[in-house]
Amino acid sequence: MNPNDLLAPRLPYADENAPEVAALADRIRAERGGRLPNLYRMLLHSPALAQGWLGFLTAVRQQSSLDPALRELAILRVAILNRSQPEYDAHVTFALKVGLSQDKIDALPHWTGATAFDERARAALALADAMTLDVQVSDEAVAEVVARFGEQQATELIITIAAYNMTTRFLEVLQIDQEAGRQVPSAG
Structure with missing residues (x-):
């Protein structure tokens, strides 16, 4: 169980109907399937940063040349390592939608001993861990990722991992509520 499951957010959620954020809240809903996730409800305390965050994370998830399943593997590994239930739960759903198997998701906590991952996935997961x-991160780890992904995708993978470290840390510091029931497995 995540210790934050029983804790209230450290700040109240922003008023999504306040005149200064209502249009942005509507845009977020439009881009996020009609929902305003708790992450964005908190980010609305700073409309300019919420807008930048939305643009940045949308680019990371939707405009990268990375294979979506590899992207989600890396994001899920970051969520596991940072014990971020909200991010883990959201990205299990995304991972399944892009074709990542439940077996691979289940193998993520102990990926180093698992046979489910090819060499590209193993390089991405090792980078996420590091x-x-x-x-x-060691020169060797970066060289391995560049060798397996090329410069553009290596850069995009590094940005993705960094972005989700930022996201999970924001969620956890402010104890942003979980929105569903999947629990984060312990990392191996």
Whole structure:
């Protein structure tokens, strides 16, 4: 169980109907399937940053040349390592929609000993681990990712992992409520 499951958010959610944010809240709903996720309800405290966040994360998820399943593997690994239930839950749904198997999702907590992942996925997961746990990444790890993905996709993978470290940390610091019931597995 995530310790934040029983805690209230550290700030109240912004008033999504306030005149200064209503149009942005509507835009977020339009881009997020008619919903205003709790993450954005909190971000609306700073409309300019909420708008920038929306644009940036939309580009990361929808305008990258990365294979969507590999992208979601990396995002899910970051969510597991940072114990972020809201992000894990949201991205299990996205991962399944882009064709990632439940078996691979289930293998993520202990991926280093799993046979479910090919060499590209293993390089992406190793990078997610290094960036999330160590911050300083070895030359060898970066070279492996560049060799397997090329410069553009390596850059996009690094940005994706960094973006979801930012997202999970924002969610966890403010104890933003979970919106569904999947629990984050413990990392191996």
